[in-house]
Amino acid sequence: MKLFGREIKAVTFDMDGTLYNSGRLFIRLLPDIIKNRRFIISYYRIREELRRENFKGDIRKEVLKRLSLKLNIDETECEYKTDETIYRLFASKIDRRLLFKGVTEFIAMLKKNDVKLGIISDFPVDEKLLRLGLYFEPFRAVINTEDIGALKPATEPFLKASELLETEPKYILHIGDREKSDVLGAKRSGFISARIKRFGKSESQADIVFRSYTELI
Numbered sequence: 001m002k003l004f005g006r007e008i009k010a011v012t013f014d015m016d017g018t019l020y021n022s023g024r025l026f027i028r029l030l031p032d033i034i035k036n037r038r039f040i041i042s043y044y045r046i047r048e049e050l051r052r053e054n055f056k057g058d059i060r061k062e063v064l065k066r067l068s069l070k071l072n073i074d075e076t077e078c079e080y081k082t083d084e085t086i087y088r089l090f091a092s093k094i095d096r097r098l099l100f101k102g103v104t105e106f107i108a109m110l111k112k113n114d115v116k117l118g119i120i121s122d123f124p125v126d127e128k129l130l131r132l133g134l135y136f137e138p139f140r141a142v143i144n145t146e147d148i149g150a151l152k153p154a155t156e157p158f159l160k161a162s163e164l165l166e167t168e169p170k171y172i173l174h175i176g177d178r179e180k181s182d183v184l185g186a187k188r189s190g191f192i193s194a195r196i197k198r199f200g201k202s203e204s205q206a207d208i209v210f211r212s213y214t215e216l217i
Helices: 022-035 037-053 059-071 075-092 103-112 126-132 155-165 179-188
Strands: 010-013 116-121 139-144 172-176 192-196 208-210
Touching (some): 010 155, 022 075, 037 059, 059 075, 103 116, 116 155, 126 139, 139 155, 155 172, 155 179, 172 179, 179 192
Parallel strands (some): 010 116, 010 172
């Protein structure tokens, strides 16, 4: 399939902020975020530390260790709060109404053209896909970078997706919303990179920049 003049045999998607509107999700979560703000802010800051350090290994274990030290609470409590506030709570507020316009039509177009599909996310995706109505789409590669032991923009998650999709990186388009994780990771791995950037200036190192999936249909 040709897209923007490029031969595409597979497409991988980031999840949060790429398939659905994470800004609207934030509004839904605002009371819970305010209630748990110290824990949530600390959690995400530590994850970004690991990303900057290019940490390789057991990401979840390392986050819990650093959270425990930072917040002076034991790792068992950190694990419980992570499961409840980062994973279960966030996923529980997601539904199909958050999907970006044109996503399902774009996926249908890809399937019609026999383009393979994948997900590369820094967080678990199964429940989110289920709540978005995308669980039964034929995603041949579903990558949670925690399981790989390397957060984006490390090449490991992208190359694992390439392996599972049985497609050379140069024929895979990766769509994401973050410049320093999705775009950089895709380019480092030899993927074609696309960034969804709904607001602001469109400057990006991505090969393709778009504001709506309707532009891709």
